[in-house]
Amino acid sequence: MPQEFSGVTVVVPANVYFDGKVTSRTIKFADGTTKTLGLMQPGEYEFGTDKPELMEITAGKLGVQLAGEMEWKEYNGGESFNVPGNSKFQVRASEVTDYVCSYLEG
Template structure:
């Protein structure tokens, strides 16, 4: 896994949601691809994210529990792993530690 992205534009204004438990920055590539690079802080309640387009969430550091869509299964993801969320769906995520992640936005 590369340690950096080259040739990108960064949106300076951060996206802060869930009272600061999730903070990210949008990055744009020359080919039109968009990704969000962010951090999720530890929380006792799951954070629920809704998707308009498909997303692949890559965990850079930390460990988290994820439930995707209507599926009742909760799966643990670790650094170096990723999970896919279909468009027009949602996922719930919870962690006891800081999570660094990249959200790869499909179709952009």
């Protein structure tokens, strides 16, 4: 996972969810791709997405239950998972968790 991104545009207003327990900033790349850099406080959250996503956990620990799956999977800093488009998914942050979300074509 990259430690920094060069040549990007940062959208100033933060994305704030769940009373500030999850926040992110949107960054845009010259090639038209978009990522968000986020931070989750410990807790359980449900997210929905229109586009497929790649979620990279940069620090912390996150339990994930994707739509249609019965079991939770655990991801630690340095690991990643894919989220299908047009779906909802559940997460459990057992500690402060830092992440990068890449929005994929699909």
